[in-house]
Amino acid sequence: MNAARPSRRGVLTGAAVVGAAGVGVGVSALAGRDTATTTATAAAAASTVAFHGARQAGIVTPAQESLVFAALDVTSRNPADLADVLQRWSEATATMTTGVPVGGPGGLGGAPGEPPQDTGEAHELPAANLTVTLGYGPSLFDERFGLAERRPANLEELPALPGEQLDPTKCGGDLCLQACADDPQVAFHAIRNLVRIGRGVVTVRWMQLGFGRTSTTSSTQATPRNLMGFKDGTANLRAEDTADLDRFVWVGGEGSPAVDQEWMRGGTYLVARRIRMLIESWDRASLREQERVIGRAKVSGAPLSGTGEFDALDLAKTSATGKPAIDVAAHVRLAAPETNGGMRMLRRGYSYTDGLDLATGQLDAGLFFIVFGNDPASQFVAVQRKLGAKDALTEYLKHTGSAIFACPPGISAGGSWGEGLFT
């Protein structure tokens, strides 16, 4: 398919995309691809995010438009099988992230009498800034693979948290693969082909599609809105906040907690939460109530203590009647670094909808929340405990899925995602 897919948003934003190529985004050749024009080729190259590097891509990479997230279980009991899959996944991802089919440039790979090596649905599509990010779940470090001694202390199953109504079919996993791209077909293609490569060794445990990013991970990006209609991610960590990324995101970064497992140095932890929004209730709340609950103005995104989206929160400010401008139970107050000992996290969320919830007749839609940090217990878990107990937003949310993964550091060309853990 089709360098000529029309997508209007992109027309507005070519400059922003090209600009983003400076922010830790590599540019690779698109060998073997048909592109309509020279301009198209140049633009396609600029839409490539380097797979190899000191960090995994897809963490501080400017958040792409679409997500396909898969949690997988390992069915083989042989660690060599898993190491082999990780090697093949690394090779295939290095290929796909340059916009080339799994089988290599020039076709889909394989002889006519064999199944094509690539499933083909992304053929001739640009790379669309595809990134694939790997993580290991706590269950991988059980007795099966002899990895118990290599489990980082921070990789613990999440404790029970307030506001949860977890569906076990949307929780956990030995591994995760987070594919992000500006074209959902490209993200789906990546996950499908990796799952196919892993057949016989891994199976999909659950999968989630996200259709609209709800975070900003780079100062080149405008703030999107979540399905509550509010701007989301205004105060998020960004790729440019390198000191805070070291301190709060990267394992072993300057100012970060001590490293207990060397193979995780340069990695991070990913917490995924499927947060259903009770949007029918939300839609019945008044604008005033919605803004009180969030602590920001709905249209502008400004904190209720200020006038501009990026104004700092003034948590002490009161109205003429002496009431706090930002309610004591407002989400922004309770989640702010100012009320959490200065702690920050890197959010990378996506909106989702999975159609109708047959049990209630209501839309199953909300936020697939992904957050990265080097100390989940003092970051996501601590904040969620507090939010669950006090946050006015809690009555409009239900956490229905949950998982935690350790994301190893990046790898260099020819390397394997598994090289740190398995050697």
Place this chain on the structure above:
Amino acid sequence: MNAARPSRRGVLTGAAVVGAAGVGVGVSALAGRDTATTTATAAAAASTVAFHGARQAGIVTPAQESLVFAALDVTSRNPADLADVLQRWSEATATMTTGVPVGGPGGLGGAPGEPPQDTGEAHELPAANLTVTLGYGPSLFDERFGLAERRPANLEELPALPGEQLDPTKCGGDLCLQACADDPQVAFHAIRNLVRIGRGVVTVRWMQLGFGRTSTTSSTQATPRNLMGFKDGTANLRAEDTADLDRFVWVGGEGSPAVDQEWMRGGTYLVARRIRMLIESWDRASLREQERVIGRAKVSGAPLSGTGEFDALDLAKTSATGKPAIDVAAHVRLAAPETNGGMRMLRRGYSYTDGLDLATGQLDAGLFFIVFGNDPASQFVAVQRKLGAKDALTEYLKHTGSAIFACPPGISAGGSWGEGLFT
């Protein structure tokens, strides 16, 4: 959110999009929207599809990237309630398709003490070529609303067909709303707000997201690929084929069957089929087998009787060994107009994935097939009977959802979708 969402595909295709504005696409002002630059404003205007007109939009409109399809049931027993909802839906859709919130320009509508009129998640997003297309299901014409006499003879529940394994929770509906846009958040926003407007009168029966168009409905569009990795829609009817659209799509068009219900003149029928692909089996088939089953080359899309994608099928051509170049059971042979008395249909399909099928551990993914025609019994039903019995593709497919709807003609400014049926 954000005129600055990066989407790489659009960068390639600005010219194509602007060019498409000539093909039955209206350009409207974007009152009350924040747009980043003058260029952005011009581009955003070009991304608007006129809602009002002789035909409903979203049928021959160049297929947008994303689909949100909702089937609804009417819970009120008062026809005036339904007529009122149809009027309010028409007004809201006229507004949203110009990129303006339901409440009108300048905000989200409503006083601070009231719920906002618009849910807000598409605020400041361009219209993204949003179209919403309405249809009436056969069940609407039962005894509830006194409409039995107004049911067109062609609006019949589909008969049982081969290859079906229907899930009743993904079938039927009194009404349908098909929202298509180049941004999934815009399409979701439209359906969500229409459902909200209809609360107390209609409820959602089922809903389907589609993430990659699998059809071409205009000669300005390149042919996309479906999840089998094959180009899909090469031989589809296009907006430019006006004589064939009259004959095969529009009710009352020149050469079309007689009109039995005047209110349907200028409308058409929509058949929706949720077609799951057994992609694990497909991925194990050899390239030769895949190409035999489809009848086209996988990479180029050329029929196996030719060399170029748009070469006409040569169904008589044989190889040196005397075997037909296009297999007797090939999908393109059995679906071709040449073997169906010259009959054509207008396809408008989307790829879907709904994650993991817990019963089988396999991906639930495939094609959400939408087809328009003025005589479904001799079009979709006749062809599907034949395909189900003979098509080599059938073993890789399972139809899991099904519905038929009568789509009334378009309306003029200030009109209501219901004006033909209810007056």
